[in-house]
Amino acid sequence: MDCSALCCLLSELRPVEIIKPANVLSLETEKALTRYTRDPLVNELVPHVEYWDADRTICEVKSFYSRINESSVSLPEKASIAAADTSVKEQSCCLPDVLKELLSAGNDGSFALSALGGALFYLRQAFLDETLLRYAKYESLPCAGFGDIFQKPYMVLDAAALENLEIFENSRNGGSKG
Numbered sequence: 001m002d003c004s005a006l007c008c009l010l011s012e013l014r015p016v017e018i019i020k021p022a023n024v025l026s027l028e029t030e031k032a033l034t035r036y037t038r039d040p041l042v043n044e045l046v047p048h049v050e051y052w053d054a055d056r057t058i059c060e061v062k063s064f065y066s067r068i069n070e071s072s073v074s075l076p077e078k079a080s081i082a083a084a085d086t087s088v089k090e091q092s093c094c095l096p097d098v099l100k101e102l103l104s105a106g107n108d109g110s111f112a113l114s115a116l117g118g119a120l121f122y123l124r125q126a127f128l129d130e131t132l133l134r135y136a137k138y139e140s141l142p143c144a145g146f147g148d149i150f151q152k153p154y155m156v157l158d159a160a161a162l163e164n165l166e167i168f169e170n171s172r173n174g175g176s177k178g
Contacts, residue, residue: 003028007159009141010036012168017041019118021051036159038174045118052117054110058103060120061095064133098138 006029015037022044025033033042045051052060095103099116102109123129162168169176 003032004159007032007036008157008162011159011162014038014168015040017043019043019045019051019115019122021045021047021114021118023047043122045121050118050121052114052121054103054113054117057113057117057120058095058099060117061099061133064130065095068134096136096138098140101140 010032018033018037018040020033020042024047048056099113102112105112120129120133123132157165157167
């Protein structure tokens with residue numbers, strides 16, 4: 001995602017809390033986080049230890065879903081699953097489709113999975129990870145992608161236009177009226 005797409009996303013969402021890896025983001029990205037947010041709570045996690053990479057994230061998610069599948073199976077069924085080959089066991093802890101797509105998406109997918117890993121670590125510290133993962137619905141955010149701008153049937157506004165036109169909030173008090 002380029003910086004202008006990030007700025008648009010931040011302008012639209014106005015996050016109140018950000019989880020990011022410590023000392024990894026570019027200066028331009030750090031400036032965008034400051035400029036297009038309203039003084040959010042920033043949680044900096046240690047890369048690879050707390051802000052997991054894509055591989056660790058996938059391992060943690062698979063582990064969680066395999067535990068869920070095992071606990072939802074009755075005792076006689078557990079015995080038959082234990083006797084089954086490993087390919088069936090792997091199928092029982094399938095990843096959600098969006099995560100499968102990210103696995104095959106190269107660097108962009110790895111970055112997205114790492115971001116999920118940071119969020120999962122953060123939720124684990126608050127003992128919320130298993131509760132929220134149990135009911136999770138994974139969706140990709142619509143990307144503002146300016147690369148194919150002429151193929152879109154609608155207008156794409158950058159972060160500056162969104163701010164100057166007061167699309168999401170007014171400049172007087174930050175509210176939605178006016």
